[in-house]
Amino acid sequence: MTNKQPGKCPVLTTADGAPIARQHALTAGPRGPVLMQDVALLEQMQHFNRERIPERVVHAKGSGAYGTFTVTHDITKYTKAAIFSKVGKQTECFLRFSTVAGERGAADAERDVRGFAIKFYTDEGNWDLVGNNTPVFFVRDPYKFANFIHTQKRDPKTNTRCMDMQWDFWSQCPESLHQITILFSDRGIPASYRNLHGYGSHTYSFINAQGERVWCKFHFKTNQGIKNWMDEDAEKIIGADRESHQRDLFDAIERKDFPSWKLRVQVMTQEQADQFRWNPFDLTKVWPHAEFPLIDVGTLELNRNPQNYHAEVEQAAFKPSALVPGIGPSPDKMLQARLMSYADTHLHRLGVNHHQIPVNKPRCPVMHYMRDGQAATAETYQSAPNYWPNTRAGTPMPDESQLDPAWNLGAAVVDRYDSTQDHDDFTQAGDLFRMFDDAHRDRLASRIAGALGQARQEVQMRQLCHFFRAEEDYGRRVARHLKIDSAAIEEAISATRST
Secondary structure, eight states: OOOOOSSOOOBOBOTTSOBOSOSSOOBSSTTOOBOTTOHHHHHHHHHHHTSSOOOOOOOOOEEEEEEEEEEOSOOTTTOOOGGGSSTTOEEEEEEEEEESSSOTTSOTTSSSOEEEEEEEEETTEEEEEEEESSSSOSOSSGGGHHHHHHHHSBOTTTOSBOHHHHHHHHHTOGGGHHHHHHHTSTTSSBSOGGGSOEEOOSOEEEEOTTSOEEEEEEEEEESSOOOBOOHHHHHHHHHHOTTHHHHHHHHHHHTTOOOEEEEEEEEEOHHHHHHOSSOTTOTTOOOOTTTSOOEEEEEEEEEEOOSOHIIIIITOOOOTTOOOTTEEOOSOHHHHHHHHHHHHHHHHHHOTTGGGSGGGOOSSOOOOOOOOSTTOOOTTTTTSOOSSSOOOTTOOBOOGGGOOOOOOOTTOOOOOOOTTTTOOOSHHHHHHHHHSOHHHHHHHHHHHHHHHTTSOHHHHHHHHHHHHHHOHHHHHHHHHHHTOOHHHHHHHHHHHHTO
């Protein structure tokens, strides 16, 4: 059905300002089912559900700053996204760093993954790239995500951090080994937020003006150089200043020592994806740079501190579902789930109108039919109709020119697949271990043993088998630091060789 209206009408958009091509549910075939990646539909339903029941919660500890992204190289052959439309184009952005496992009172210099979330205020709506300082993650199945996060929090009985809980989970999820190796390596404690790389981590899609799709990964390389703390250094820093990262970032910007990162992307065609030896949409894997070289795109500079931490950093809301024309999702299972879960947590934490908070507000016109809820200002719709389709003059309509090309899923069967089967979870972790020099290997093994040694012996032995599968020397070093006797070590080696 075509919605006919008199005169020229503004384009219908998502709450983030991205144009909507067609107001019909995205389905696998004309009879369904509906796909979870239909974020415009999810956004509309989630907002409607909360029009009268607004809720908010606090968020994990983080630091943020405003900046500018400048395009330095032309990638328009891959994407039509307005942010990359021409060399020299500048886009305002806001970047929030964070620790992941700890609460708001956690120390900045703890061994932990660091969040790296950027909001780009583009001409066609907000684009949020929500990643980490690591290119991979602990799990690939979204069903495991909440359970994994529980293991990083406090034991429900003792209310303390529990290494047995953490390693019990990891030892039964060998896909976590790649991320474990990074976390306990010399890069596990960044010296500051300025001295770390940022990654989109997931695989995303680029779509160009001709409607051609390629898969891509985003890398932000620090221009300040990588710098990390050893454990003993971090202990001293935490004892003196629990806000070391926050203070460093704020002070650097105040003295106009603006930190910056170079954005580079990897690109993979569908043909290459079909032939790649690993699932290219697996969040626990990287794309080798030798096969998929980094392509220069632009420079991100942070040059302005927030004026009010709560209003601008604590209330900043980032979600992978904030996409713009030319940048889209992929079949990555974790990304597909995050498209919903991140948006939903902000609805719970900040309310249905969190888009109207200045730090989250798109810098382009916003047109939609979502109404009311907590803290509604009505500034974008005033007395305009609150339903669609309608025949009122000047009301927003979908724009068919923004339609993405269809996905060809072939003969894929929808089912609940076991994500631990038919995967190689050891080669890349072993490759990374072999890249370390002898001293680094021993520090890695010592750190792991220090944490793993607090778990039950059966958990230790199960996890040791994973290290041996990745690299025998890896397993032997961890076992030696755990003071496990040689007979048990040989038994573990034998077990890994027989599987």
